[in-house]
Amino acid sequence: MTLSASAPLRRPEPKITPLSAPFWEMANDRTLATPLCNACGQRHFPPGPVCPECLSTDLGWSPVSGRARLVSWVVFHQVYWEDVREDVPYLVATVDLEEGVRLITNLAGAAAEAPVHGMALTVTFVENMSGQLLPVFEAA
Amino acid sequence: MTHSQSGRFAIVGVGTTEYGAFPHRDDYGLAAEAFAHAVGDCGIDKREIDGLLISRLPHHARTAETIGIEPRWTLQLPGHGRMSGIGIVEAMAALDAGLCNYAVLLYANIGRSRRVHYGGDEDPGFWDPWGFTSMGGIHAMMFREHMERYGTTTEQLAEVPVAFRHHASLNPGAVMRRPMTIEDHELSRPICEPLRLFDYCLINDGAVCLILTTTERARDLKKKPVRILGTGAQESLRHSSYPEMDFWYEPTRLAGESARGQAGVTHDDIDALMAYDNFAPTVLFSLEGLGFCPRGEAGRFVEGGTLQLGGRLPTNTDGGHLSNSYMQGWALNVEAVRQLRGEGGDRQVADCRIVQYVQSTPCTRSIIYAID
Numbered sequence A: 001m002t003l004s005a006s007a008p009l010r011r012p013e014p015k016i017t018p019l020s021a022p023f024w025e026m027a028n029d030r031t032l033a034t035p036l037c038n039a040c041g042q043r044h045f046p047p048g049p050v051c052p053e054c055l056s057t058d059l060g061w062s063p064v065s066g067r068a069r070l071v072s073w074v075v076f077h078q079v080y081w082e083d084v085r086e087d088v089p090y091l092v093a094t095v096d097l098e099e100g101v102r103l104i105t106n107l108a109g110a111a112a113e114a115p116v117h118g119m120a121l122t123v124t125f126v127e128n129m130s131g132q133l134l135p136v137f138e139a140a
Numbered sequence B: 001m002t003h004s005q006s007g008r009f010a011i012v013g014v015g016t017t018e019y020g021a022f023p024h025r026d027d028y029g030l031a032a033e034a035f036a037h038a039v040g041d042c043g044i045d046k047r048e049i050d051g052l053l054i055s056r057l058p059h060h061a062r063t064a065e066t067i068g069i070e071p072r073w074t075l076q077l078p079g080h081g082r083m084s085g086i087g088i089v090e091a092m093a094a095l096d097a098g099l100c101n102y103a104v105l106l107y108a109n110i111g112r113s114r115r116v117h118y119g120g121d122e123d124p125g126f127w128d129p130w131g132f133t134s135m136g137g138i139h140a141m142m143f144r145e146h147m148e149r150y151g152t153t154t155e156q157l158a159e160v161p162v163a164f165r166h167h168a169s170l171n172p173g174a175v176m177r178r179p180m181t182i183e184d185h186e187l188s189r190p191i192c193e194p195l196r197l198f199d200y201c202l203i204n205d206g207a208v209c210l211i212l213t214t215t216e217r218a219r220d221l222k223k224k225p226v227r228i229l230g231t232g233a234q235e236s237l238r239h240s241s242y243p244e245m246d247f248w249y250e251p252t253r254l255a256g257e258s259a260r261g262q263a264g265v266t267h268d269d270i271d272a273l274m275a276y277d278n279f280a281p282t283v284l285f286s287l288e289g290l291g292f293c294p295r296g297e298a299g300r301f302v303e304g305g306t307l308q309l310g311g312r313l314p315t316n317t318d319g320g321h322l323s324n325s326y327m328q329g330w331a332l333n334v335e336a337v338r339q340l341r342g343e344g345g346d347r348q349v350a351d352c353r354i355v356q357y358v359q360s361t362p363c364t365r366s367i368i369y370a371i372d
C-alpha cells in the first residue's frame, strides 16, 4: 500500500471539464487550489458554475496552504476499474484543509502506512499513469 | 389551524415477486406480477385505481399500458433506494389533495441480471482520479469515522448482518438463508475496509407493489388497513459530493421526531423497526438518529442480539437488504405491513401494533405504521 513517489499511481484518468480544468492545470504546477468567490469571499468544492453561497458567477481560483487534518480513510480491495487492478488494495482518505474545504484524496509515505485520526498532513503531488500530477497528502 | 395527515391514509394492498436472478424476465413483467399480487391482496377492482407512482421502472406510460390502468395522477421517480420513503410520502400528499383516490406504487429491479456494480465507470464522480467510488466506499468512510470517534468495532457492526441473516433464515422468500455468525462476518472478504462482504446488500431481481388509499375507503377492502400515523423528512444534499461524516444524525433526528410527534408515540411503543440497510453501518446511524440509544452508542446497543426477534428492538424481520432482497426500501415497507397484519409466519413479532420505517440516507424519511 506504499505510495512511492517514483512509481506512477494507477488510477482512473480525470474527466477534465471546463469547470475542473484549472484544478488539474494548477496541480501540474504543484499547486492545490479551489474556487474562491470574488463577491462574498467563500471557497467551495468541487468546482461549480456559481458560488453556492451567493450565486455570483464572479469566481476565481485561489491556492490553499496545503495544510490539512486526516478525517477518515478506507482501503479498497474491490477492483472497480480494470486499469487500477495492480494498485489494489489502495487507501483513500478524507482530509479537511485548513481553509475549511474537505477533499477526498490519497495518502503518501508514513501517513499511508499508519494513518492516525486527526493527524496533521501536508499536500504533495504524485504522477498518475498519464503524467498528470495528483494532489495527495503526507504526514506534516 | 394545522392540517394533519395522521391516521387518514393507509396501505391496503401489498405484493412482491420471488427474489433472485431472473435473466429471462423484464422490469415490466416483474412489476405486473407484484401488481397482480397486491390487487389480489386487497380485493380492489383494478378500474378504481387512479394514481400511479413508479421507481426504477424505465417508463410510466409502458407501466400503465402493461398493467391496464388509466390514472389521473402519475409520478415517475428515479431508481435510487431513497425513493421508497419519498414515494410513500408523495402518494399520501396526492391522496390528501384529492389528486387520486387509490395510488399504486410500483418498483422493479433487475440489477442482478443486468450485472449492475454500483461503482467505477457506471457511476462516474469527481473523486474517481483518486480511486474513490461506490456507495459502499462512502459508507466505509463514514463507518471508519464512527470507529475513531466513538470506539465502535467491526464485531459490533457484525451484529447487524447476523441479526438480519437470522431473520432471513426464518423467511422462505429470502435470497440468503444460511445462518451466519459474528466470526463468519469477521472472516468474510474485505470489499472496502473497514467494510466486508457481509456488510454489503445483495444485488438481486424482483418487484414490489403497494396500494394506498384513505382510511375511509380502506374499510371496503379485504384486509385490515395499516394506517400511516406519522411521517418525517429531512434531506442532506448541501454537500452531496462527500460522505456525510455526521452520519445523517440531524436529518434522522428531525425525521424521527416529526414521525413520533404526528403519531403520538414514544420509542417504547415501537414493536419493530424497518431500517434501510444498503450497508450495515447505516442501521447503526439510524438507531442513533432516531434516539433508540444515545449518540455514539449504537455499537454497544446492538450487542447481544438487540435487533433479533425476541430482542429489545426486532429490526428488518424479513432479512432486509443484507439477506432478504435488495428492493431498495420498498420491501421493508411491505414487511412492516405484513408484521402488523400478523402475516409474518415464523418471523412474526409477537403482539405487533406499531412499526417504524426509517431511511437514513441523503433523503432521510421515517414513517410510523399501526394497525387497529
Ligand SMILES: [Zn+2]
Pocket: A037, A038, A039, A040, A041, A042, A051, A052, A053, A054, A055, A056
Ligand atoms: Zn459568493
